[in-house]
Amino acid sequence: MSIDPLRYVCEDPLERKWTWITLILAFVMGGVLGFYALASNLHPPSNVETIDSSRLHLSEEFAEDNLGVKVNPDGSLTVTLVAARYGFYPPRIEVPVDTPVTLRMASADVLHGVHVPGTNMTTMIVPGYISEVNTTFTRTGSFSLLCNEFCGLGHDQMWSRLSVVEKPGGGE
Amino acid sequence: MLRSITLFAALALLIPAAGAEPSSAVAFDAATLRLLAEADPVRGEELAKSERCHRCHGDAGVSEDPDDINIAGMSSSYAYKQLTDYLDKKRDNRDMYKSVRELDARQLADLAAWYATLESAQPAPERNRDPAVLRLVFKGDPERMIKACASCHGRKGRGGQFDHPALAGQQRAYLVLSLDEFKEGDRENDIYARMRHIAEALTEEEIEGLAAYYAAAVQEEAQ
Amino acid sequence: MDHTDSARLSLISMWVGFIAFLAAAILGVYQVLERSGLIPAIESPSLYFASVSTHGVLMGFVLTTFLVVGFGYYTATTSLKQPLWNKPLAWFGFGLSIAGVLLAAVPLLTGQASVLYTFYPPLRAHPAFYIGAALLVAGSWFWCLEMVMMMAIWKRDHPGDTVPLAMYGTTANAIMWFITSLGVMLEVIFQLIPWSLGLVDTVDVGLARTLFSWTLHAIVYFWLFPAYIAMYTLLPRAAGGKLFSDQMGRIAFIMLLVFSIPIGFHHLYMDPFQAAGWKFLHMIGTFMVAVPTLITGFTIIASLEVAGRLRGGKGLLGWIAALPWSNPMVTAAGLGLLMLTLGGFGGMINASYSMNAMVHNTQWVTGHFHLIFAGTTVIMYFAIAYYLWPKLTGRRLYSNTLALTQLWLWFIGMLVLTLPWHYLGIAGQPRRISSTPYDAVLVQQWDASELAMIVGGFILLISALMLIYVLARTHGNSQQETSLAVEYAEPLHPVLRIPRLLNGLAFWTVLVVVYMVASYGYPILQFFLMETHGTVPWSI
Numbered sequence: 001m002s003i004d005p006l007r008y009v010c011e012d013p014l015e016r017k018w019t020w021i022t023l024i025l026a027f028v029m030g031g032v033l034g035f036y037a038l039a040s041n042l043h044p045p046s047n048v049e050t051i052d053s054s055r056l057h058l059s060e061e062f063a064e065d066n067l068g069v070k071v072n073p074d075g076s077l078t079v080t081l082v083a084a085r086y087g088f089y090p091p092r093i094e095v096p097v098d099t100p101v102t103l104r105m106a107s108a109d110v111l112h113g114v115h116v117p118g119t120n121m122t123t124m125i126v127p128g129y130i131s132e133v134n135t136t137f138t139r140t141g142s143f144s145l146l147c148n149e150f151c152g153l154g155h156d157q158m159w160s161r162l163s164v165v166e167k168p169g170g171g172e
Numbered sequence: 173m174l175r176s177i178t179l180f181a182a183l184a185l186l187i188p189a190a191g192a193e194p195s196s197a198v199a200f201d202a203a204t205l206r207l208l209a210e211a212d213p214v215r216g217e218e219l220a221k222s223e224r225c226h227r228c229h230g231d232a233g234v235s236e237d238p239d240d241i242n243i244a245g246m247s248s249s250y251a252y253k254q255l256t257d258y259l260d261k262k263r264d265n266r267d268m269y270k271s272v273r274e275l276d277a278r279q280l281a282d283l284a285a286w287y288a289t290l291e292s293a294q295p296a297p298e299r300n301r302d303p304a305v306l307r308l309v310f311k312g313d314p315e316r317m318i319k320a321c322a323s324c325h326g327r328k329g330r331g332g333q334f335d336h337p338a339l340a341g342q343q344r345a346y347l348v349l350s351l352d353e354f355k356e357g358d359r360e361n362d363i364y365a366r367m368r369h370i371a372e373a374l375t376e377e378e379i380e381g382l383a384a385y386y387a388a389a390v391q392e393e394a395q
Numbered sequence: 396m397d398h399t400d401s402a403r404l405s406l407i408s409m410w411v412g413f414i415a416f417l418a419a420a421i422l423g424v425y426q427v428l429e430r431s432g433l434i435p436a437i438e439s440p441s442l443y444f445a446s447v448s449t450h451g452v453l454m455g456f457v458l459t460t461f462l463v464v465g466f467g468y469y470t471a472t473t474s475l476k477q478p479l480w481n482k483p484l485a486w487f488g489f490g491l492s493i494a495g496v497l498l499a500a501v502p503l504l505t506g507q508a509s510v511l512y513t514f515y516p517p518l519r520a521h522p523a524f525y526i527g528a529a530l531l532v533a534g535s536w537f538w539c540l541e542m543v544m545m546m547a548i549w550k551r552d553h554p555g556d557t558v559p560l561a562m563y564g565t566t567a568n569a570i571m572w573f574i575t576s577l578g579v580m581l582e583v584i585f586q587l588i589p590w591s592l593g594l595v596d597t598v599d600v601g602l603a604r605t606l607f608s609w610t611l612h613a614i615v616y617f618w619l620f621p622a623y624i625a626m627y628t629l630l631p632r633a634a635g636g637k638l639f640s641d642q643m644g645r646i647a648f649i650m651l652l653v654f655s656i657p658i659g660f661h662h663l664y665m666d667p668f669q670a671a672g673w674k675f676l677h678m679i680g681t682f683m684v685a686v687p688t689l690i691t692g693f694t695i696i697a698s699l700e701v702a703g704r705l706r707g708g709k710g711l712l713g714w715i716a717a718l719p720w721s722n723p724m725v726t727a728a729g730l731g732l733l734m735l736t737l738g739g740f741g742g743m744i745n746a747s748y749s750m751n752a753m754v755h756n757t758q759w760v761t762g763h764f765h766l767i768f769a770g771t772t773v774i775m776y777f778a779i780a781y782y783l784w785p786k787l788t789g790r791r792l793y794s795n796t797l798a799l800t801q802l803w804l805w806f807i808g809m810l811v812l813t814l815p816w817h818y819l820g821i822a823g824q825p826r827r828i829s830s831t832p833y834d835a836v837l838v839q840q841w842d843a844s845e846l847a848m849i850v851g852g853f854i855l856l857i858s859a860l861m862l863i864y865v866l867a868r869t870h871g872n873s874q875q876e877t878s879l880a881v882e883y884a885e886p887l888h889p890v891l892r893i894p895r896l897l898n899g900l901a902f903w904t905v906l907v908v909v910y911m912v913a914s915y916g917y918p919i920l921q922f923f924l925m926e927t928h929g930t931v932p933w934s935i
Contacts, residue, residue, distance in 0.1 A: 155440075
């Protein structure tokens with residue numbers, strides 16, 4: 001005969017069963033998410049790096065000629081973007097499909113957010129901090145980066161384009 | 173010999189670095205804002221007299237010559253940035269460079285503060301109401317990723333924060349010239365190429381139309 | 396009857412809330428019309444965002460605070476059957492909150508505080524907005540003190556007796572609100588007010604958002620508590636039955652007190668200035684806070700089943716039809732529980748560490764919080780009003796039929812408004828936009844759902860007007876209300892002995908504080924240990 005610890009707080013057996021179900025539900029959901037987070041390295045953007053947003057164009061990483069798509073030695077890409085009222089710069093980016101991409105973003109002014117409908121690219125861009133998102137675009141096509149945090153009266157107008165294209169040339 | 177090679181190599185390394193120049197040395201950080209806040213418009217007025225800014229920009233900052241620029245009512249942050257860009261040669265204009273090269277940052281801030289107090293010119297009453305132009309001004313063109321002008325320059329064209337200038341009441345020829353210069357890449361002091369990206373996509377006709385929308389009344393007609 | 400000395404304060408406080416509600420509902424209709432694109436003349440970002448800011452502040456801060464406080468005072472005096480602990484202080488707190496609202500209203504209505512109800516820096520509002528917000532919260536702290544004192548004095552005067560469930564929940568809410576509101580108060584007093592006055596040059600946006608997140612989750616439980624208290628202590632009797640379990644009610648309240656505050660980072664999942672480990676910790680707590688809601692769902696529905704069967708309902712589901720649906724409290728609870736189910740499901744997506752990315756800052760979020768707050772919580776506010784107005788005014792409710800119609804319209808309007816928003820969010824529409832000037836491919840996908848907004852908005856406005864009409868006419872109703880006492884539900888199994896832990900809140904308060912230090916301590920401290928760069932003020 002097992003002793004149900006919930007007996008001390010819950011008299012009705014049906015209610016006790018339900019409470020067990022809710023507790024298990026909470027643990028299972030948390031557990032599954034935790035497992036996937038740790039096993040697949042699936043974490044929300046959480047690098048903690050600071051930068052002076054008021055002098056952004058004078059920094060090294062976010063200097064004007066350092067923006068855009070760069071290929072890393074291991075074949076992955078680094079995309080450097082600036083969010084500034086009211087656009088994402090550079091406004092047209094092209095990346096190959098099925099290639100790991102690291103997006104490095106910073107704000108030159110206020111709080112912005114960015115997401116790309118149809119992909120899992122989303123992050124806040126907080127002045128004073130650098131945002132980093134690691135993802136792989138798995139479908140080719142034309143996508144939009146949309147600002148999704150109120151950043152001023154021109155917030156509606158703040159967006160840019162992303163093109164995901166086939167990988168350059170197969171074997172020859 | 174080794175020392176010369178080292179020196180040579182060091183110099184050679186500097187050359188690519190020399191290409192990586194920011195489009196403007198001005199940053200609106202706390203220090204710059206403090207400089208602007210402590211600027212004195214009275215000193216600025218004296219400077220404007222001694223430097224004879226009125227020769228091109230008119231006594232009250234509204235130019236009589238349609239080929240010059242109205243600077244009355246310009247936000248002090250924007251004016252300060254342009255003056256500094258002229259000084260640093262980030263913005264290329266011989267006349268303006270000669271005008272400011274003897275001045276220091278505080279004096280530039282004072283001048284900017286003085287002109288900010290003056291009343292700006294108004295857009296012409298019979299301004300352009302072409303629906304295509306109005307659409308560009310208030311809604312932009314999503315297909316070409318042209319933002320509504322009003323989003324940065326304000327619903328009434330009176331400008332936004334820091335380096336988003338007022339457009340309403342500016343000289344028509346100067347508005348056309350500015351957009352053309354951004355379009356061709358002759359003017360590059362818009363940080364992160366924000367205006368260049370837009371101007372590149374505009375047609376000449378649209379540039380003329382937008383200038384007509386924002387421009388001040390032509391001086392001869394006002395007489 | 397010394398416990399009616401709170402009646403006047405309660406009634407006035409709740410009226411302030413409902414007037415704010417009506418004003419905000421009208422603004423809401425302007426907003427959906429503006430978004431529709433049908434009337435180009437009213438399209439204006441400055442007007443739209445001033446409206447959204449005002450609408451958010453009125454609904455989220457004014458309606459709620461004044462209703463919770465008003466309902467809380469009346470619940471305290473009627474459940475404990477004793478007068479207010481300190482009447483002048485209670486009125487003073489109310490006055491302070493009113494002063495705060497009026498102070499903040501000026502910049503809000505003149506477009507100088509269009510920073511939305513979340514007022515994230517570095518967009519800067521006029522200092523009067525922040526000062527007004529601080530006064531509003533400070534005023535509510537007097538209510539917190541009153542609730543704690545009244546419960547403490549009652550326990551001293553009734554040693555060993557069981558604290559009435561309604562008061563237990565109210566005091567738990569008061570303690571929870573005080574602790575959670577500290578976050579926004581710290582942000583406003585130490586960061587935003589000095590910065591907006593120009594006393595400091597810059598503000599650390601990361602620290603500000605972290606402090607705001609401290610308040611941001613539990614504030615919704617501050618709003619929700621009265622709905623749960625009404626469901627546990629008023630609904631069962633109104634339905635003709637008893638409360639299924641008094642004990643589980645206490646446990647639900649305790650779990651809400653303990654788990655609702657230290658979990659704010661699910662609002663910061665997408666922010667780069669907090670490490671993933673802390674976000675993970677907060678996620679676990681966020682899933683735990685779903686448990687008291689699930690428990691409440693069971694207890695309340697079980698209580699309704701008891702009532703339905705007592706009224707002759709037979710069979711597996713026959714008890715549902717047997718419930719007195721003509722009682723506004725019963726209808727509101729039924730509709731509210733439906734909306735809670737839908738909204739709660741959405742909330743679980745938002746809480747998910749890895750799925751949040753799909754919905755963050757999209758229109759899904761707008762749909763979620765309108766469904767769960769404007770839906771479940773506010774419909775129960777209506778139910779509380781319909782229940783209390785006759786007792787507070789001494790007049791019969793003006794029209795039961797209008798009340799029921801109003802509740803159904805609210806439910807329908809809310810579904811029409813919020814369900815398309817959930818879809819729009821998944822389809823990628825961002826939130827907080829006054830127009831959609833994006834690529835045609837995206838916009839076309841959204842068109843149909845955009846129009847649903849207008850229909851929903853108008854239905855809700857009609858419902859809002861009906862509510863105010865019924866409540867206002869009740870004041871002048873010629874028929875007297877005969878049953879003036881608040882009839883609290885009795886538990887199915889009488890509470891003979893109650894464990895001390897379920898009759899007091901001191902232990903749980905200490906637990907929250909410890910939990911808070913663990914989950915917010917270092918995340919806040921880090922801003923003082925690393926070199927951060929603040930941001931200068933920006934206008935909208």
